[in-house]
Amino acid sequence: MSKTKTSKTVHLTIDGQNVEAPKGAMILDVTPGLGVEIPSLCAHPGLEPFGACRLCVVEIQKPGWDDWYKQLVTSCLFQVEEGLKVWTNSDEVRQNRKVVLDLLMARVPASDVIRDLGNQYGVTKTSYAEVDTEDTCIMCDICVRACHAIGRDAIASMSRGPDKYVDVPDKDACIGCLVCANLCPTNAIPFTANDNGKRRIWGKEFDLVTDERSGEVLGTTEYIEHVRKRAEDKGLLCPEDMKHESARVKRYGYAQKLSHVADVEEPIEEVK
Amino acid sequence: MTSSNGKPFGSVKNLLKRAEKILKERKKLKQEIRVCAGPGCIALGAKDIHKELCKQLDDHKKELEAAGLELNVTLSEKCTGCHGMCEAGPIVTIEPEGTFYTGVKPRDTKKIVEKTLLKDQLVDPLLYQLGHHRGGGKVKHYADIPFYSLQLRVALRKVGVVDPTNFDDFLAEGGFQAFAKAIAEMTPEDVIDQVEKSGLRGRGGAGFSTGRKWRSALRVKEDRVWLICNGDEGDPGAFMDRAIMEGDPYSVLEGMMIGAYALGATDAWIYVRHEYPLAVEHLQMAIDKLTNAGLLGENILGTGMTLNVRISRGGGAFVCGESSALMRSLEGKVGEPRAKYVRSVEKGLHDEPTVLNNVETFTCVPAIIDKGAEWFASMGREKSKGTKAFSLVGKVKHTGLIEVPMGRTLREIIFDIGGGIIDDRPFKAVQTGGPSGGCLPAGKLNLQVDFDTLADAGAMMGSGGMIVMDDHTCMVDVAKYFINFLIGESCGKCVPCREGLYQLYDLLNKITNGEGKPGDLETIETLCHTMEVASLCALGKSAPYPVTSTIKYFREEYEEHINDGVCRAGVCPKLIVYHINDDCNGCEVCRKHCPTNAITGEKKKLHVIDPDLCISCGICKSVCKFDTIDIMSGGKIVSRDVVA
Ligand SMILES: Cc1cc2nc3c(=O)[nH]c(=O)nc-3n(C[C@H](O)[C@H](O)[C@H](O)COP(=O)(O)O)c2cc1C
Numbered sequence: 001m002s003k004t005k006t007s008k009t010v011h012l013t014i015d016g017q018n019v020e021a022p023k024g025a026m027i028l029d030v031t032p033g034l035g036v037e038i039p040s041l042c043a044h045p046g047l048e049p050f051g052a053c054r055l056c057v058v059e060i061q062k063p064g065w066d067d068w069y070k071q072l073v074t075s076c077l078f079q080v081e082e083g084l085k086v087w088t089n090s091d092e093v094r095q096n097r098k099v100v101l102d103l104l105m106a107r108v109p110a111s112d113v114i115r116d117l118g119n120q121y122g123v124t125k126t127s128y129a130e131v132d133t134e135d136t137c138i139m140c141d142i143c144v145r146a147c148h149a150i151g152r153d154a155i156a157s158m159s160r161g162p163d164k165y166v167d168v169p170d171k172d173a174c175i176g177c178l179v180c181a182n183l184c185p186t187n188a189i190p191f192t193a194n195d196n197g198k199r200r201i202w203g204k205e206f207d208l209v210t211d212e213r214s215g216e217v218l219g220t221t222e223y224i225e226h227v228r229k230r231a232e233d234k235g236l237l238c239p240e241d242m243k244h245e246s247a248r249v250k251r252y253g254y255a256q257k258l259s260h261v262a263d264v265e266e267p268i269e270e271v272k
Numbered sequence: 273m274t275s276s277n278g279k280p281f282g283s284v285k286n287l288l289k290r291a292e293k294i295l296k297e298r299k300k301l302k303q304e305i306r307v308c309a310g311p312g313c314i315a316l317g318a319k320d321i322h323k324e325l326c327k328q329l330d331d332h333k334k335e336l337e338a339a340g341l342e343l344n345v346t347l348s349e350k351c352t353g354c355h356g357m358c359e360a361g362p363i364v365t366i367e368p369e370g371t372f373y374t375g376v377k378p379r380d381t382k383k384i385v386e387k388t389l390l391k392d393q394l395v396d397p398l399l400y401q402l403g404h405h406r407g408g409g410k411v412k413h414y415a416d417i418p419f420y421s422l423q424l425r426v427a428l429r430k431v432g433v434v435d436p437t438n439f440d441d442f443l444a445e446g447g448f449q450a451f452a453k454a455i456a457e458m459t460p461e462d463v464i465d466q467v468e469k470s471g472l473r474g475r476g477g478a479g480f481s482t483g484r485k486w487r488s489a490l491r492v493k494e495d496r497v498w499l500i501c502n503g504d505e506g507d508p509g510a511f512m513d514r515a516i517m518e519g520d521p522y523s524v525l526e527g528m529m530i531g532a533y534a535l536g537a538t539d540a541w542i543y544v545r546h547e548y549p550l551a552v553e554h555l556q557m558a559i560d561k562l563t564n565a566g567l568l569g570e571n572i573l574g575t576g577m578t579l580n581v582r583i584s585r586g587g588g589a590f591v592c593g594e595s596s597a598l599m600r601s602l603e604g605k606v607g608e609p610r611a612k613y614v615r616s617v618e619k620g621l622h623d624e625p626t627v628l629n630n631v632e633t634f635t636c637v638p639a640i641i642d643k644g645a646e647w648f649a650s651m652g653r654e655k656s657k658g659t660k661a662f663s664l665v666g667k668v669k670h671t672g673l674i675e676v677p678m679g680r681t682l683r684e685i686i687f688d689i690g691g692g693i694i695d696d697r698p699f700k701a702v703q704t705g706g707p708s709g710g711c712l713p714a715g716k717l718n719l720q721v722d723f724d725t726l727a728d729a730g731a732m733m734g735s736g737g738m739i740v741m742d743d744h745t746c747m748v749d750v751a752k753y754f755i756n757f758l759i760g761e762s763c764g765k766c767v768p769c770r771e772g773l774y775q776l777y778d779l780l781n782k783i784t785n786g787e788g789k790p791g792d793l794e795t796i797e798t799l800c801h802t803m804e805v806a807s808l809c810a811l812g813k814s815a816p817y818p819v820t821s822t823i824k825y826f827r828e829e830y831e832e833h834i835n836d837g838v839c840r841a842g843v844c845p846k847l848i849v850y851h852i853n854d855d856c857n858g859c860e861v862c863r864k865h866c867p868t869n870a871i872t873g874e875k876k877k878l879h880v881i882d883p884d885l886c887i888s889c890g891i892c893k894s895v896c897k898f899d900t901i902d903i904m905s906g907g908k909i910v911s912r913d914v915v916a
């Protein structure tokens with residue numbers, strides 16, 4: 001959290017530490033550097049907070065409340081305020097995170113990410129009925145929001161309740177940028193980044209474009225076209241990326257990185 | 273009935289003049305006959321009754337004219353909204369006497385006209401039978417029927433009284449007096465003061481103070497405030513808001529207009545549940561009429577006030593009734609609750625300040641302005657003022673729509689108004705507050721119903737659903753039923769609700785199947801706690817109530833299921849067996865009906881059910897004329913169908 005001179009700040013305590021934070025920031029955003037750890041699955045700095053996983057819960061107390069009274073809130077959505085007290089690791093907080101992880105372990109037994117997190121909270125085996133599935137999607141909606149943020153809206157969450165799932169209803173809208181797969185906290189979206197100049201994701205195959213000079217893979221044809229158009233239309237990809245991207249577009253006629261929305265590195269680990 | 277000449281009223285004075293004129297005309301009326309056209313009565317043929325009635329009155333008039341005589345009394349007829357006692361429909365009432373006819377058929381109209389209207393005689397077979405399950409006496413007037421006499425109608429004051437499609441009728445019954453008073457004599461501040469002083473709390477669920485909500489919107493007021501009326505009413509079995517929107521649309525609008533005046537709102541939405549086409553039709557008719565009459569639109573009654581009201585048809589899911597999901601749905605997005613610790617009075621619809629209230633809440637407002645905050649506050653309890661409408665359903669004799677002052681006991685509602693349990697079986701529980709409400713046991717029958725007492729007891733007011741259950745109800749099964757309903761309604765956005773409901777159902781299902789294990793109750797309680805505190809919206813937060821309340825009050829039933837494999841209500845198929853007792857006379861009926869041929873026995877000899885083949889479908893028991901088939905669970909008879 002960088003503080004600018006003009007931004008108003010508020011004072012709060014987080015696990016007893018005095019913290020000065022910019023007004024309007026969410027609790028989760030001000031914790032880095034404090035040595036406290038709040039787990040989160042559906043939050044991403046480049047996306048609007050969503051509040052789906054409920055893992056980032058913390059206890060708070062506002063000034064003037066009775067001493068015994070605390071409220072459980074999701075830190076990704078709760079704005080800091082003057083005099084606020086925050087507990088990020090109390091018994092109540094840990095207990096509820098534990099149940100959430102216990103539930104997720106039953107939902108996606110195949111996910112190492114969830115299993116590791118569960119272990120950290122003392123859940124080695126789920127207390128609930130395991131769903132028989134290899135899928136590791138936890139419906140955090142990050143892929144949906146990321147795809148929306150880059151301007152494609154190819155991914156949507158479908159159905160409701162326990163039947164909810166994500167899909168790409170309109171395959172034409174997908175440009176094979178891999179933002180979704182790279183941001184997915186549980187690596188639930190299978191893809192092949194580069195198979196002899198081809199890329200596969202969401203059941204669709206793309207041709208890859210390579211920079212002639214450097215031999216660097218620039219992205220799919222559709223992706224490059226999308227970035228070019230977006231840069232032309234709006235002169236930007238997303239607010240923070242504007243300068244960086246337009247420079248790239250000018251130089252190469254394409255953009256490769258959507259560094260703010262999603263740190264798209266070429267994937268390190270491929271998931272099938 | 274005359275209607276206004278099509279010109280806008282232009283001023284408050286003109287409106288009041290018009291009302292006065294209609295009242296004068298009405299004074300000439302001798303009698304008025306009202307045909308209930310609520311959904312229940314319509315289904316039973318109310319429209320035909322009305323048509324036939326009009327014909328009878330017409331014929332009568334022609335006869336008189338032919339004889340050269342003048343009709344010496346003026347009779348009028350109309351269709352109204354729901355009278356509440358749907359089980360006795362179709363209902364016809366005659367005012368001013370309050371004559372109450374039930375189960376009316378089209379052919380009865382001739383008698384009603386000839387006997388009751390012209391000769392002041394009653395049509396005996398149509399009268400309501402007091403305690404008709406027991407064979408009590410007949411009642412002439414609805415005021416003498418406990419179902420009505422113990423009620424106090426504020427929100428439902430004009431439902432069943434006015435013709436919902438007739439503006440003049442509404443004026444004649446005192447409509448728009450409150451709005452006229454507000455706009456002509458009161459400042460917006462005065463209006464909010466009155467609403468706040470009345471103690472009115474939102475009737476849609478949470479019971480938030482309406483006055484406080486309005487005031488806080490006033491405080492953040494920016495250029496535009498949205499006003500939304502929540503008519504989504506997703507609780508299965510609830511129909512209070514429906515009855516109001518269909519039966520008295522003008523009162524809903526009048527309440528909204530007063531709210532809009534107080535808040536300076538110029539744009540309003542009514543969000544009506546998809547399944548309520550008649551409500552949409554009546555509300556739209558009313559909006560059109562009011563727009564033509566200069567009561568909606570621009571420069572209302574020449575005061576410069578602007579208000580446009582639009583109707584949106586709900587998205588269908590139960591969760592769309594939750595305020596933030598409703599607003600998203602109005603924005604054309606998926607109706608999912610929004611996770612923000614920002615109040616909608618600050619950032620609601622389109623991120624603009626928004627005040628959202630329930631249909632019943634808005635409908636109370638004109639009455640408060642009309643009769644004063646003190647009048648409203650004189651009814652009810654310390655912290656829950658006024659009255660509340662309930663839909664009373666389940667194993668109660670008189671199901672229907674009722675309204676009582678806050679603080680009536682459950683016993684009064686269920687036994688005095690509702691007439692007690694069907695077949696006089698023992699009362700077991702009442703579930704209040706809709707699908708995610710709680711179940712209260714017989715020990716809570718003296719509970720004085722209000723927002724806080726219900727919440728303290730582990731149930732809730734919700735929108736006012738009440739489901740009565742008798743001793744043939746298995747509480748574990750009930751909890752499972754509601755959880756199953758809620759699974760279908762959860763939007764699936766947040767983990768505790770989406771996954772929690774799924775796992776709760778699984779656990780409860782196992783228990784009812786006799787596969788429960790020690791420790792399940794603790795697992796359930798731990799899970800319920802997290803759902804309550806960590807779910808995103810009130811659906812998930814309240815979803816565990818059917819489970820937590822039944823564990824609280826009927827824990828031993830859960831334990832019996834888990835530890836002994838016993839379902840004392842004789843409901844859970846896997847835990848019961850059907851058994852033919854020695855009174856069997858070998859009539860063979862059951863044997864012929866059993867779908868799995870599990871019953872053997874010769875004519876005139878004792879029949880036997882093979883428990884291995886029996887699938888507990890219960891058909892044998894339902895066909896046995898001699899009541900010799902028992903339900904056994906854990907080796908004991910749990911149900912011999914003898915009425916207490
Ligand atoms: C799952 C869910 C469903 C709801 N359904 C309704 C509804 O159908 N009608 C309604 O008025 N309020 C409903 N509510 C309550 C609304 O969110 C809101 O509190 C209410 O409409 C506010 O109006 P009031 O203050 O006048 O009660 C629901 C709440 C939840 C959590």
Ligand code: SF4
Nearest residue numbers: 137138140141143184
């Ligand atoms: S695929 Fe991944 S990113 Fe998308 S909703 Fe599922 S878990 Fe979240």
Ligand code: SF4
Nearest residue numbers: 764765766769809812
């Ligand atoms: S509590 Fe249930 S209905 Fe509410 S947001 Fe969560 S999943 Fe959706």
Ligand code: FES
Nearest residue numbers: 040051053054076
């Ligand atoms: S990170 Fe806050 S709810 Fe998921």
